[in-house]
Amino acid sequence: MPFIPHTEEDIRAMLKAIGVGSIEQLFDEIPASLRNDRLENVPSAMNEMDITRLMSERAAHDGTYLNFIGAGAYEHHIPAAVWQIATRGEFYSAYTPYQAEASQGTLQVLYEYQSMMASLTAMDVTNASLYDGASALAEAVLMAVRTHKGAKRVLLPLSVHPVWRRVVKTIVRNQGIELVDVPYCAEAGHILPDALAQFKGQEIAALVVPQPNFFGVLEPADELTDWAHANNALLIAAVNPLALAILKPPGAWGAMGADIAVGDGQPLGIPLASGGPYFGFLACRKSLLRQLPGRLVGATVDTEGKPGYVLTLQAREQHIRRSRATSNICTNQGLMVTAATIYMALLGPDGLARAARASHTNALALLKDLTAIEGVERAFNGPVFHEFVLRLKTPLALLLKALKAQGILGGLNLAQDHPELGQSLLVCATETKTAEDLRRYTENMARIVGKHFRTAPCALKPSPNKF
Amino acid sequence: MLIFELSRPGRRNPAQAPAAPGGECAIPPQYLRAAPPALPEVSELDAVRHYTALSQKNYSIDTHFYPLGSCTMKYNPRACNHLAMLSEFLARHPDAPDDTGQGFLACMFELQEMLRDVTGMAAVSLAPMAGAQGEFTGVAMIRAFHDSRGDTARREILVPDAAHGTNPATAVMCGYTVREIATDSDGNVELAALKAAVGPQTAGLMLTNPSTLGVFEKHILDIEKIVHDAGGMLYYDGANLNAILGKVKPGDMGFDAIHINLHKTFSTPHGGGGPGAGPVGVSRKLVPFLPLQVVGQVKDEYRLLGERDLPLSIGRLAAHMGNAGVLLRAYVYMRLIGREGMQRVADFSTLNANYLMAELKRAGFDIAFPTRRASHEFVVTLKKLKEETGVTAMDVAKRLLDKGFHAPTTYFPQLVPECLLIEPTETESKQTLDAFVAAMKEILEEARTQPEVVKTAPHTTPVRRLDEVRAARELDLAWKKPA
Numbered sequence: 001m002p003f004i005p006h007t008e009e010d011i012r013a014m015l016k017a018i019g020v021g022s023i024e025q026l027f028d029e030i031p032a033s034l035r036n037d038r039l040e041n042v043p044s045a046m047n048e049m050d051i052t053r054l055m056s057e058r059a060a061h062d063g064t065y066l067n068f069i070g071a072g073a074y075e076h077h078i079p080a081a082v083w084q085i086a087t088r089g090e091f092y093s094a095y096t097p098y099q100a101e102a103s104q105g106t107l108q109v110l111y112e113y114q115s116m117m118a119s120l121t122a123m124d125v126t127n128a129s130l131y132d133g134a135s136a137l138a139e140a141v142l143m144a145v146r147t148h149k150g151a152k153r154v155l156l157p158l159s160v161h162p163v164w165r166r167v168v169k170t171i172v173r174n175q176g177i178e179l180v181d182v183p184y185c186a187e188a189g190h191i192l193p194d195a196l197a198q199f200k201g202q203e204i205a206a207l208v209v210p211q212p213n214f215f216g217v218l219e220p221a222d223e224l225t226d227w228a229h230a231n232n233a234l235l236i237a238a239v240n241p242l243a244l245a246i247l248k249p250p251g252a253w254g255a256m257g258a259d260i261a262v263g264d265g266q267p268l269g270i271p272l273a274s275g276g277p278y279f280g281f282l283a284c285r286k287s288l289l290r291q292l293p294g295r296l297v298g299a300t301v302d303t304e305g306k307p308g309y310v311l312t313l314q315a316r317e318q319h320i321r322r323s324r325a326t327s328n329i330c331t332n333q334g335l336m337v338t339a340a341t342i343y344m345a346l347l348g349p350d351g352l353a354r355a356a357r358a359s360h361t362n363a364l365a366l367l368k369d370l371t372a373i374e375g376v377e378r379a380f381n382g383p384v385f386h387e388f389v390l391r392l393k394t395p396l397a398l399l400l401k402a403l404k405a406q407g408i409l410g411g412l413n414l415a416q417d418h419p420e421l422g423q424s425l426l427v428c429a430t431e432t433k434t435a436e437d438l439r440r441y442t443e444n445m446a447r448i449v450g451k452h453f454r455t456a457p458c459a460l461k462p463s464p465n466k467f
Numbered sequence: 468m469l470i471f472e473l474s475r476p477g478r479r480n481p482a483q484a485p486a487a488p489g490g491e492c493a494i495p496p497q498y499l500r501a502a503p504p505a506l507p508e509v510s511e512l513d514a515v516r517h518y519t520a521l522s523q524k525n526y527s528i529d530t531h532f533y534p535l536g537s538c539t540m541k542y543n544p545r546a547c548n549h550l551a552m553l554s555e556f557l558a559r560h561p562d563a564p565d566d567t568g569q570g571f572l573a574c575m576f577e578l579q580e581m582l583r584d585v586t587g588m589a590a591v592s593l594a595p596m597a598g599a600q601g602e603f604t605g606v607a608m609i610r611a612f613h614d615s616r617g618d619t620a621r622r623e624i625l626v627p628d629a630a631h632g633t634n635p636a637t638a639v640m641c642g643y644t645v646r647e648i649a650t651d652s653d654g655n656v657e658l659a660a661l662k663a664a665v666g667p668q669t670a671g672l673m674l675t676n677p678s679t680l681g682v683f684e685k686h687i688l689d690i691e692k693i694v695h696d697a698g699g700m701l702y703y704d705g706a707n708l709n710a711i712l713g714k715v716k717p718g719d720m721g722f723d724a725i726h727i728n729l730h731k732t733f734s735t736p737h738g739g740g741g742p743g744a745g746p747v748g749v750s751r752k753l754v755p756f757l758p759l760q761v762v763g764q765v766k767d768e769y770r771l772l773g774e775r776d777l778p779l780s781i782g783r784l785a786a787h788m789g790n791a792g793v794l795l796r797a798y799v800y801m802r803l804i805g806r807e808g809m810q811r812v813a814d815f816s817t818l819n820a821n822y823l824m825a826e827l828k829r830a831g832f833d834i835a836f837p838t839r840r841a842s843h844e845f846v847v848t849l850k851k852l853k854e855e856t857g858v859t860a861m862d863v864a865k866r867l868l869d870k871g872f873h874a875p876t877t878y879f880p881q882l883v884p885e886c887l888l889i890e891p892t893e894t895e896s897k898q899t900l901d902a903f904v905a906a907m908k909e910i911l912e913e914a915r916t917q918p919e920v921v922k923t924a925p926h927t928t929p930v931r932r933l934d935e936v937r938a939a940r941e942l943d944l945a946w947k948k949p950a
Contacts, residue, residue, distance in 0.1 A: 275787025
């Protein structure tokens with residue numbers, strides 16, 4: 001029996017010890033009318049060889065593409081050591097460190113992670129992680145409203161990732177919180193501090209500032225932070241952690257710094273993997289600590305004075321406070337954070353800054369090459385990090401399909417989420433792209449844009465078939 | 468030793484990072500960081516040795532029996548991890564077009580179908596990223612259902628007092644108030660209390676079955692009728708699905724919304740506390756409210772359904788489609804054990820729990836609900852032992868660490884004094900269970916003859932008992948560079 005070690009002799013001895021004649025008898029408290037062992041949609045068992053064959057075929061069928069999509073999930077090189085260590089059984093198959101003495105490995109990793117993230121964001125404290133960046137932003141909104149006591153209005157700019165905006169709505173919808181759109185400047189692609197004048201004098205719990213924003217453009221974070229504080233609102237920063245190797249960290253924004261910083265930790269050593277698992281981080285200033293949701297690890301000593309680590313301030317959490325908890329969250333993304341910690345340790349401040357700088361350089365080079373093509377324009381003139389929006393005359397669905405036929409994923413079509421931008425494409429280049437990759441993209445783009453009305457794209461990739 | 472203490476200025480890993488880029492930085496100086504973050508500067512060997520050494524300070528399923536009640540710490544097959552980490556799966560961008568991920572989406576669609584079948588629900592969404600998020604989703608759908616009918620007076624969620632803390636915390640996040648229902652001496656929900664509690668204000672009841680007390684809720688059919696007759700909905704917390712897999716379907720018990728912990732029943736790794744996955748299943752009434760994204764099959768193609776397909780959906784829960792890599796591991800696990808393996812999970816987890824319960828009882832331990840069958844777990848109470856010897860449940864738990872076992876869950880469920888909630892799972896052998904019983908017997912003996920040894924345990928772990936009060940009072944949540 002797969003993964004069940006019992007021999008016939010074991011079973012007999014165990015039943016005898018229990019005092020029953022069969023395993024079936026152990027289920028005699030369940031009403032007979034509820035018993036149902038029909039399973040029509042679960043196929044018969046496969047052995048490891050056959051499932052390996054099946055999964056390998058499916059993976060090979062999906063293949064790999066030269067990818068220029070970013071939009072919140074970024075392709076970075078992950079050193080081999082990261083996942084070899086993170087998937088060691090002692091990390092992989094342990095649980096939440098309830099027994100601290102038997103979980104010092106996990107606990108110390110989390111403490112080191114909290115230390116690294118606090119430094120990267122320049123915030124006082126971070127928790128041990130949340131599910132992902134979008135849900136971390138929702139938790140930050142709830143945290144700000146709890147802290148503010150009074151205002152339930154939160155300014156959520158249109159330059160925040162559109163799906164993150166939707167996730168926040170889903171999660172805070174039933175708590176009477178009002179989410180208000182803030183426009184972005186159509187030329188610059190970021191929020192203009194002047195656009196906030198309309199909210200002056202209103203009771204506002206928080207302003208969210210993405211950095212870089214969904215369009216890859218840098219927001220004037222200092223001015224926006226000072227505006228929030230002058231208007232008695234908290235400032236929630238939503239940041240790319242890898243970018244923080246070179247960008248001003250939220251704790252240093254404006255005169256007083258951001259109050260809460262969140263983001264998706266995926267760029268720190270987590271593979272794209274069709275969307276997850278990633279992890280969210282949530283950092284804040286010390287005065288907000290009691291409102292911080294999620295696990296926290298603290299340093300302490302044992303009975304012999306030896307340093308050690310424990311889960312702390314658990315009185316905020318659901319298993320103690322039940323309906324009065326700060327959140328219903330009861331785990332973090334432990335394994336993802338383990339990988340991110342190893343990733344940050346391997347890269348160090350210099351390696352992380354190089355990855356960020358190389359991404360920036362590649363993006364600028366690609367932007368320059370692509371906008372040299374007739375009919376391809378830069379949509380916004382604000383400064384960018386490693387992602388930018390292009391405006392095109394070519395029908396985007398056709399263009400992306402033609403690029404895909406050449407094995408290239410050309411970017412994210414913004415038509416659905418930002419129809420006001422016309423035919424716009426969000427394009428990202430990270431340090432993983434070579435000069436040859438950029439050339440290949442540019443040449444294909446030039447060819448397709450140049451002839452899109454004349455000929456259909458040639459299909460090089462096989463069309464999908466059914467499994 | 469912290470990784471920061473290994474750091475030496477200028478030590479680098481040039482092979483792992485890109486070359487320092489030439490060319491100008493086009494980011495205006497006011498956007499740039501003034502000083503680098505205080506990340507460690509260590510060699511690859513330093514990092515590998517440090518984190519390998521840390522891993523060795525953990526107890527884990529791969530190294531120790533881990534009978535943590537309510538957590539289903541079963542063996543995580545290595546094939547699941549290996550196959551979920553095939554390079555093409557890892558490289559795929561979440562916003563890549565659906566036709567570039569038909570192999571991946573085929574797995575997701577089939578996983579949805581298998582989960583739908585084993586739970587007996589009308590439809591499943593894989594979106595929630597953890598059990599608690601699954602609970603949130605379920606209750607949010609119940610609220611969306613009532614609201615869609617204009618039935619807005621229903622503002623109260625009922626939970627048994629034995630429930631996980633996530634249940635009441637979730638109800639509050641959905642804008643509900645919570646009323647707790649008492650448990651009878653047999654471990655069942657008190658029907659009289661439930662009848663008295665339901666009314667036009669009842670939005671629903673959240674129930675775990677088998678319950679957190681390790682017993683099957685005998686009156687489930689009465690409970691279903693009482694709640695539904697009052698116009699409420701039934702929410703199933705799938706924490707203990709392992710105990711009834713392939714034998715009883717939550718859908719047949721009348722539940723309207725459920726979540727499944729893939730990291731419990733379907734053997735995805737716990738990872739030191741996540742990532743998990745908490746797919747939800749719904750009855751026909753709640754299908755329109757399912758969270759996004761759902762995998763659909765249109766003609767011969769799989770695609771992710773969005774807002775246009777499910778306009779009444781409660782919405783998105785994550786930036787992408789949930790914890791995809793965890794879902795792949797669960798898919799591989801389900802294919803490996805197959806149809807015939809589902810029921811065996813319930814059979815052997817139940818056999819192991821009842822055997823362990825019988826043997827511990829024989830060894831002199833008090834069982835909290837001695838007249839009941841154990842589900843896949845059971846509760847031991849050490850109230851008498853504490854009265855006799857001063858040794859607490861926590862002491863016994865810590866002493867188990869010395870004997871080479873991870874401790875069971877302690878002090879939960881909160882209703883039972885000095886309790887241990889013990890869940891052996893089906894992947895453990897009789898020989899392992901016997902060794903655990905022998906260790907428990909030794910501890911019982913020690914408690915009576917040399918209680919100090921137990922009270923000061925653990926003695927052999929990397930650290931001795933840790934000062935939690937100091938950790939909370941003198942908060943140290945991040946390492947600071949010495950001045």
